[in-house]
Amino acid sequence: MVIENPLPHFAEWFPAAAASWLLVVGVLIVAALVLGCLVSVLRYGPRLGFTVALGTAVSGVVDLVCMSPRRVAALSWLAVKEAIRRRVILVFVLFVVILLFAGWFLDVGSSEPAKLYLSFVLTATTYLVLLLALFLSAFSLPTDVKSRTIQTVVTKPVRPSEIVLGRMLGFTIVGTALLLLMSVVSYFFVTRGVSHTHEVLAENLRPAGPAVDGRQPLSGTTESSQGHRHRLFVDAAGKGVIESEFGHWHEIQVGGTSDKPSFEVGGPEGMFQARVPIYGKLRFRSREGVDIDRGINVGDEWFYRSFIQGGSVAAAIWTFSNIRESQFPDGLPVEMNIEVFRTYKGNIEKGVLGSLSLRNPRTGLIVEVKVFESKDFTPLFIFVPRKITEFSGADVISSKRETPDKGVEFSPPQNLLDRRLAERKEFDLFNDLVADGEVEVWLRCLEPSQYFGAGQPDLWLHAADASFEVNFFKGYFGIWLQMVLVIAFGVTFSTFLSGPVAMLATVGAMIGGFFSDFLTRLSQHAVLGGGPFEAIIRLVRQENLMTELEPGLRTTAAQMADRVAEAGLWVIAHILPPFTEFNYADWVAYGFDITWDPWIVVPALRALAFLVPVFVAGCFFLKTREVAQ
Amino acid sequence: MQSSEVVIETRSLSKVYRDFWGRQKVRALKALDLEIRRGEIFGLLGPNGSGKTTTVKLVLGLLFPTSGQALVFGRDATDVKKNERIGYLPEESYLYRFLNAEETLEFYGRLFDMPAPLRRQRIADLIEMVGLGWAKRRQLREYSKGMTRRIGLAQALINDPELIVLDEPTTGLDPIGCREMKDLILRLRDEGKTILMCSHLLADVQDVCDRIGILYQGELQELGRVDSLLKVRDTTEIRATGLSEACQAEIRQVIERHGGQVLSIGNPTTTLEELFLHIIRESEAHPGRRVRGGAGNGH
Ligand SMILES: Nc1ncnc2c1ncn2[C@@H]1O[C@H](COP(=O)(O)OP(=O)(O)O)[C@@H](O)[C@H]1O
Ligand SMILES: [Mg+2]
Numbered sequence: 001m002v003i004e005n006p007l008p009h010f011a012e013w014f015p016a017a018a019a020s021w022l023l024v025v026g027v028l029i030v031a032a033l034v035l036g037c038l039v040s041v042l043r044y045g046p047r048l049g050f051t052v053a054l055g056t057a058v059s060g061v062v063d064l065v066c067m068s069p070r071r072v073a074a075l076s077w078l079a080v081k082e083a084i085r086r087r088v089i090l091v092f093v094l095f096v097v098i099l100l101f102a103g104w105f106l107d108v109g110s111s112e113p114a115k116l117y118l119s120f121v122l123t124a125t126t127y128l129v130l131l132l133a134l135f136l137s138a139f140s141l142p143t144d145v146k147s148r149t150i151q152t153v154v155t156k157p158v159r160p161s162e163i164v165l166g167r168m169l170g171f172t173i174v175g176t177a178l179l180l181l182m183s184v185v186s187y188f189f190v191t192r193g194v195s196h197t198h199e200v201l202a203e204n205l206r207p208a209g210p211a212v213d214g215r216q217p218l219s220g221t222t223e224s225s226q227g228h229r230h231r232l233f234v235d236a237a238g239k240g241v242i243e244s245e246f247g248h249w250h251e252i253q254v255g256g257t258s259d260k261p262s263f264e265v266g267g268p269e270g271m272f273q274a275r276v277p278i279y280g281k282l283r284f285r286s287r288e289g290v291d292i293d294r295g296i297n298v299g300d301e302w303f304y305r306s307f308i309q310g311g312s313v314a315a316a317i318w319t320f321s322n323i324r325e326s327q328f329p330d331g332l333p334v335e336m337n338i339e340v341f342r343t344y345k346g347n348i349e350k351g352v353l354g355s356l357s358l359r360n361p362r363t364g365l366i367v368e369v370k371v372f373e374s375k376d377f378t379p380l381f382i383f384v385p386r387k388i389t390e391f392s393g394a395d396v397i398s399s400k401r402e403t404p405d406k407g408v409e410f411s412p413p414q415n416l417l418d419r420r421l422a423e424r425k426e427f428d429l430f431n432d433l434v435a436d437g438e439v440e441v442w443l444r445c446l447e448p449s450q451y452f453g454a455g456q457p458d459l460w461l462h463a464a465d466a467s468f469e470v471n472f473f474k475g476y477f478g479i480w481l482q483m484v485l486v487i488a489f490g491v492t493f494s495t496f497l498s499g500p501v502a503m504l505a506t507v508g509a510m511i512g513g514f515f516s517d518f519l520t521r522l523s524q525h526a527v528l529g530g531g532p533f534e535a536i537i538r539l540v541r542q543e544n545l546m547t548e549l550e551p552g553l554r555t556t557a558a559q560m561a562d563r564v565a566e567a568g569l570w571v572i573a574h575i576l577p578p579f580t581e582f583n584y585a586d587w588v589a590y591g592f593d594i595t596w597d598p599w600i601v602v603p604a605l606r607a608l609a610f611l612v613p614v615f616v617a618g619c620f621f622l623k624t625r626e627v628a629q
Numbered sequence: 630m631q632s633s634e635v636v637i638e639t640r641s642l643s644k645v646y647r648d649f650w651g652r653q654k655v656r657a658l659k660a661l662d663l664e665i666r667r668g669e670i671f672g673l674l675g676p677n678g679s680g681k682t683t684t685v686k687l688v689l690g691l692l693f694p695t696s697g698q699a700l701v702f703g704r705d706a707t708d709v710k711k712n713e714r715i716g717y718l719p720e721e722s723y724l725y726r727f728l729n730a731e732e733t734l735e736f737y738g739r740l741f742d743m744p745a746p747l748r749r750q751r752i753a754d755l756i757e758m759v760g761l762g763w764a765k766r767r768q769l770r771e772y773s774k775g776m777t778r779r780i781g782l783a784q785a786l787i788n789d790p791e792l793i794v795l796d797e798p799t800t801g802l803d804p805i806g807c808r809e810m811k812d813l814i815l816r817l818r819d820e821g822k823t824i825l826m827c828s829h830l831l832a833d834v835q836d837v838c839d840r841i842g843i844l845y846q847g848e849l850q851e852l853g854r855v856d857s858l859l860k861v862r863d864t865t866e867i868r869a870t871g872l873s874e875a876c877q878a879e880i881r882q883v884i885e886r887h888g889g890q891v892l893s894i895g896n897p898t899t900t901l902e903e904l905f906l907h908i909i910r911e912s913e914a915h916p917g918r919r920v921r922g923g924a925g926n927g928h
């Protein structure tokens with residue numbers, strides 16, 4: 001699974017994030033005050049203007065502090081009622097209809113049906129719920145203003161903050177109820193959809209070895225179901241095992257007599273997972289044997305993975321920390337999913353050979369534990385046992401790094417290398433290869449002129465399995481956060497825009513939010529091809545992204561304009577919520593556990609960081625607006 | 630009933646409607662000075678588009694004045710606190726059509742600080758009072774105009790307000806409804822409430838208001854007690870008892886000498902309609918004439 005922007009843990013993230021939040025909010029407050037004064041002065045003249053602006057600011061703060069829960073509840077109740085009257089339930093009906101149709105075209109015979117089904121329901125839910133949130137929130141207040149019903153409300157002792165919060169809460173309640181309903185229906189749709197058993201016919205099984213006590217061990221395959229079959233073995237004691245295929249296996253009960261056995265196969269097992277991964281920190285080793293941060297670029301536009309050349313000393317190296325014997329008493333379960341880039345086709349049926357080694361970063365001992373064949377993006381599982389007796393090579397090497405200030409450094413220093421460490425026939429994982437909880441996993445490509453590509457999350461340790469059901473609902477939490485943000489933005493925009501415009505503005509914020517990471521990088525000057533103005537020149541002159549623009553007035557002017565635009569982009573990127581961060585659908589579909597820290601806590605706080613200012617802004621917009629205009 | 634406490638005060642209150650680009654569209658209200666005292670029924674009278682609703686909305690803080698100031702209970706009109714003591718019946722009842730009568734009153738009632746039992750009691754009483762008991766479970770979308778008006782009134786009274794602002798209270802009501810509405814207004818006044826109502830229907834105003842102001846094209850044209858405004862000064866009506874035959878003959882003679890004919894003798898009252906048409910003719914003849922309604926004026 002691709003994780004382009006790994007989230008830092010709460011403890012690392014919070015102090016800096018809180019500081020930058022305070023900074024941005026501070027800047028926004030000052031900007032709003034200045035703007036408010038300006039507008040007020042233009043309207044009422046300089047003498048009265050400041051008094052009016054300040055008065056509004058103060059009473060706005062009072063509005064926020066003096067909100068009455070009872071009135072907020074009454075207004076939320078109204079929003080819920082309105083949503084029900086607008087037949088929100090139709091969205092649910094539509095969802096069920098979509099699922100019914102999807103039942104036809106979702107191919108249960110594909111190699112990972114669970115992933116397909118999960119991705120589908122999560123995506124469908126996300127789109128439907130976000131669309132609903134958008135329509136409900138963007139049109140509610142404008143409709144009230146247009147039908148003038150708001151005039152009856154604001155002539156009661158109601159504060160603008162209560163109206164805005166009431167709307168936000170009410171629609172959130174409606175959306176939450178709908179989301180819960182959809183998640184339950186989805187859960188049954190998915191589990192039922194991929195559920196199947198296989199028939200086992202005794203006549204299709206062949207003897208496998210000599211009979212014991214008159215019972216014959218058997219092997220063969222099950223009958224086909226959902227486009228696949230499993231291999232199966234029944235030992236002489238009558239215990240059956242069905243091999244894993246297409247990401248799942250089945251339990252099998254063998255009954256009947258020895259000449260006429262009967263078989264009973266259960267439902268699919270292991271299809272829905274919530275694997276708890278431990279990620280390492282990735283670095284690369286160049287063909288020259290020097291440590292570098294990134295590997296080779298094979299010409300991809302996307303820099304997520306970088307590549308190592310086969311048949312050389314180049315390697316992708318993951319350093320894992322805090323590896324404890326208590327957590328992995330039997331050995332290290334390594335899972336990986338790597339890209340294979342072929343410069344010549346070779347035998348496309350066969351994978352490209354690679355190897356996996358473990359290295360002790362302290363002593364430099366490296367043991368090549370496995371040589372494997374890898375096809376493009378086929379998941380591989382390698383279990384490194386506690387006692388390593390089978391291995392294809394061992395050595396002692398130090399890693400070499402060049403830095404401008406310290407020059408060339410070796411770790412461990414070459415004169416401290418103890419070659420005898422590698423001359424053993426057996427290694428112990430924790431005594432020989434893990435040092436203070438740290439161990440390196442080296443990935444190499446063994447075939448010259450072929451390449452392996454990897455990003456940091458492409459190789460990980462399968463630490464444990466969490467509950468799939470809990471994980472499934474955690475995935476919905478991400479959708480819920482997105483929904484709440486859409487509602488908040490929709491309501492705030494609708495406090496001063498008409499319905500359709502508010503909707504467009506919210507969609508704009510969402511789309512901008514999807515690209516907020518790109519906008520940030522653009523504003524930090526970290527995108528190839530320069531800022532927007534430089535990009536226009538490149539477009540017009542058909543220059544590619546890498547060439548230097550020819551120096552001159554035009555280029556300088558464009559680059560100056562870009563500096564200005566970058567400041568604007570920085571602000572925009574910080575105002576719009578990073579929607580992609582709340583999208584956990586992939587995690588559920590690919591079967592990874594969504595850990596509380598950081599994946600629930602940090603996005604929840606981030607969402608809150610957006611919600612609070614957006615809400616406050618909505619209150620002020622509504623307050624300074626003539627609702628009867 | 631009337632006390633000297635000023636409930637609503639406007640100080641050269643003006644409103645200019647502007648369009649999206651800030652260009653001036655309509656000067657709806659021009660420097661209005663008014664004082665409305667506790668316990669009186671004040672009627673704002675004027676033809677359609679004369680600025681009555683604009684005045685009311687400025688007083689309620691629904692609009693912000695272009696210049697001048699509106700004070701309610703001595704506080705600025707945009708202060709939310711004042712709303713606890715106000716009931717407002719808008720021009721048309723702007724109510725949520727997806728709620729039924731009970732839910733409507735329940736919703737608006739919850740916006741006020743009052744204990745739940747009291748709220749429930751009041752909802753029941755009000756529904757009873759406006760005579761909608763038979764339709765209280767029906768959604769307002771199914772209501773006729775008159776029924777909406779009634780529930781609108783009930784909504785305005787939910788907090789037992791001290792000041793009641795009624796914008797065209799009788800439109801959409803049948804004659805019986807009109808009569809009931811007027812009786813209700815008088816009853817509310819007798820309970821000590823202050824009422825500001827505006828209307829283009831002269832009959833309404835004539836029947837119930839203590840004082841009226843006549844607005845025309847955003848300007849206050851006339852202000853005063855209804856009885857004194859309706860007195861026709863250039864006509865004399867004499868009704869007397871205890872005059873001797875001789876005296877009467879003398880008076881008749883005087884009149885006849887001046888070419889008059891005696892019908893009865895005294896100061897007659899005109900109808901408001903005539904007064905109204907007269908003011909409009911006057912105003913068109915002398916544009917810019919305006920009455921100031923400061924303290925003491927118009928009594
Ligand atoms: N929202 C508005 N935008 C522009 N002009 C308005 C608006 N509301 C009222 N007006 C204009 O202001 C004037 C006074 O309107 P209004 O106060 O509603 O009159 P009345 O209630 O006496 O019939 C009218 O000319 C009307 O067209
Ligand atoms: Mg009006």
